[in-house]
Amino acid sequence: MIILLLLLTLVVFILFSLLPADPARLTCGKGCTPAVLEANRHKLGLDLPVIQQYWEFMKGLFVGRIYAADSPDPVVCNAPCLGYSFKRGEEVLVLIKDRLPATIWLALGAFILWLAAGISVGVYAALRRGRWQDKTVMGISLAGYSLPSFFLGLMAIFFIVIRLQLLPYPSYVSPFENPIQFFQTMLLPWIVLAILYAAFYMRLTRNQMLEVLGEDYIRTARAKGLPERIVIRKHALRAGLTPIVTAAGLDLAGLLGGAIITESIFSLPGLGSLAVNSVNDADLPVIVGITLVTATFIIVANLIVDLLYAVIDPRVRLVS
Amino acid sequence: MTEYSNLRRAFLEVSDLSVQFPTEDGIVRAVDGVSFSIERGQTLAIVGESGSGKSVTAQAVMGLINKRNADVSGQVIFDGEDLVAMSDEDLRKLRGNKMSMIFQDPMSSLHPFYRIGDQLTEAINAHQKVSKTDARDRAIEMLHKVGIPLPAKRFDDYPHQFSGGMRQRVMIAMALINSPSLLIADEPTTALDVTVQAQIIELISQLQREFDTAVILITHDLGIVADVADEVAVMYGARVVEHGAVDDIFYHPQMPYTLGLLASVPRLTQVRSDRLDPIPGNPPSPLRLPTGCVFQPRCVYQDEVVGDLCRTQRPDLESVGPGHEVRCHLPAAKRQAAAEVALAALGRSSS
Numbered sequence: 001m002i003i004l005l006l007l008l009t010l011v012v013f014i015l016f017s018l019l020p021a022d023p024a025r026l027t028c029g030k031g032c033t034p035a036v037l038e039a040n041r042h043k044l045g046l047d048l049p050v051i052q053q054y055w056e057f058m059k060g061l062f063v064g065r066i067y068a069a070d071s072p073d074p075v076v077c078n079a080p081c082l083g084y085s086f087k088r089g090e091e092v093l094v095l096i097k098d099r100l101p102a103t104i105w106l107a108l109g110a111f112i113l114w115l116a117a118g119i120s121v122g123v124y125a126a127l128r129r130g131r132w133q134d135k136t137v138m139g140i141s142l143a144g145y146s147l148p149s150f151f152l153g154l155m156a157i158f159f160i161v162i163r164l165q166l167l168p169y170p171s172y173v174s175p176f177e178n179p180i181q182f183f184q185t186m187l188l189p190w191i192v193l194a195i196l197y198a199a200f201y202m203r204l205t206r207n208q209m210l211e212v213l214g215e216d217y218i219r220t221a222r223a224k225g226l227p228e229r230i231v232i233r234k235h236a237l238r239a240g241l242t243p244i245v246t247a248a249g250l251d252l253a254g255l256l257g258g259a260i261i262t263e264s265i266f267s268l269p270g271l272g273s274l275a276v277n278s279v280n281d282a283d284l285p286v287i288v289g290i291t292l293v294t295a296t297f298i299i300v301a302n303l304i305v306d307l308l309y310a311v312i313d314p315r316v317r318l319v320s
Numbered sequence: 321m322t323e324y325s326n327l328r329r330a331f332l333e334v335s336d337l338s339v340q341f342p343t344e345d346g347i348v349r350a351v352d353g354v355s356f357s358i359e360r361g362q363t364l365a366i367v368g369e370s371g372s373g374k375s376v377t378a379q380a381v382m383g384l385i386n387k388r389n390a391d392v393s394g395q396v397i398f399d400g401e402d403l404v405a406m407s408d409e410d411l412r413k414l415r416g417n418k419m420s421m422i423f424q425d426p427m428s429s430l431h432p433f434y435r436i437g438d439q440l441t442e443a444i445n446a447h448q449k450v451s452k453t454d455a456r457d458r459a460i461e462m463l464h465k466v467g468i469p470l471p472a473k474r475f476d477d478y479p480h481q482f483s484g485g486m487r488q489r490v491m492i493a494m495a496l497i498n499s500p501s502l503l504i505a506d507e508p509t510t511a512l513d514v515t516v517q518a519q520i521i522e523l524i525s526q527l528q529r530e531f532d533t534a535v536i537l538i539t540h541d542l543g544i545v546a547d548v549a550d551e552v553a554v555m556y557g558a559r560v561v562e563h564g565a566v567d568d569i570f571y572h573p574q575m576p577y578t579l580g581l582l583a584s585v586p587r588l589t590q591v592r593s594d595r596l597d598p599i600p601g602n603p604p605s606p607l608r609l610p611t612g613c614v615f616q617p618r619c620v621y622q623d624e625v626v627g628d629l630c631r632t633q634r635p636d637l638e639s640v641g642p643g644h645e646v647r648c649h650l651p652a653a654k655r656q657a658a659a660e661v662a663l664a665a666l667g668r669s670s671s
Contacts, residue, residue, distance in 0.1 A: 216425055217432070219423065220491070223421045223495075224415070224416035224443040224446055225412050313433055314435075
């Protein structure tokens, strides 16, 4: 896993150094002279070969880093240093840390909503397979699946916030500061995001349940005289859980890297909007930083999912 | 059935049981007017080829057919109560308690994610309030009874840590843990090694004697039937075509299908170069059962019946001896002759 992360930093770094944009050019304004440009380039460490830049970057991660040490105003970036954004005049790590809470709240809230809705509705549809309830649910899920989030988000803002004025215009605050405003702000983004994912989880859960309900051990559970709700919850759902856990882990990790569209629509100060802005600004250190953080989330999520397999399925456990 | 009406009610009495599944292609008649009865301590074998409706019959008795997808009619009187008319909840209380079932494939019949012990105690707790330790003791005792070595230790193992034969023993332990008075074993040995088969059958018989259980044994292994059955019902095309005591079926078979079934069993006395005698043709589709006798398209004796009755008229189960019934249009004398020829070919005589 560590090796994977190291490889990943290398790939990300090389990819971004190949970009045609010149970050140094963007650091100095209109009245830019070649001398200033060159000085800035040196300050950013961009005059070094790519491999050496990578080395500096990796060193920064572990021991910290000082930009432009030979100039009168050096910039100190303490370990773990993910880089320094000259554009924003801030360490990348600090930028990410500031943006992370909004993203985490958004992802977690939506995650809980979509899992609860997706799994329960999926089970319901499976139990009424082929009947009108099943067809209705699957139709709605297909619609939810097909609607782009910007459409859903804009519709939600337009109707609920502007027309009906049921909620104030979203303005993010920490839940510890003002929980009411926090919930008022997050409710719509949660729902919009959850609808997209729930649609997929409904289908996944329904298909899993249909498959498992045909298994012999479900017939055994019924033959034992277990009440139907125990047959469904304890025997069927648990057996069908594995792919749902896989998908849920990866989806949550992906979302922790920022829900770009949803964050932009609801002007949430999360990683997604930071990423968009940084790309627009060609703010390379920030982009590299976000990519790394996101990738780390996904790798960690993969590990957790693998560990969860062993919790769910005893056949996966190592022989003790 | 009129034959039984003036008799005392049997312990389990199935009469005119039908199960139909509506599908997009039409109505599947999986079981069509099946009747049989069985007393405590007795073994009824239901034999027939795949798709003849044996398993669906068993599942209908157990109330395991989802009434949303199927139409179950007829009567299943179990210890005085009609299971077909019973509510799902009342049926559930009987299942695994007074009646239980063992399935064909022990590899897939146990839940792979739960410990054997938990699956066993779950069966106890579904029907009675007992303490955790009592349930555990009962489960371990049952595991011991079905011949699992070190039952207290194996209690905490998962199904994948057991062999196929051991898993079937666990299934039997689970089925018998609440001392049911009716046990339905749906091809309990089909998925097992031959040597293990004999052990499992012996185990079922032994526990049957101990608990005075009525056993319905569904199988297509006629060797097992000859060993353990008291009565045999031969099923073909969703109907019972012959029904009688085990000796009637093996020594005085009357229905051409039964003859064919007996002839298709390999025998040690057979000359090596002889081929087995399969019944020609295929079983009928349950979507389109023949209008007359279900066996007519494959029956070699149909020309001996006058008036094309086999094709046009459904034969009734007709009594041909005490407790021996046959569903066939052939006149008794011709049936007798056919049986003698067939049995002679098997090296047996019907007298």
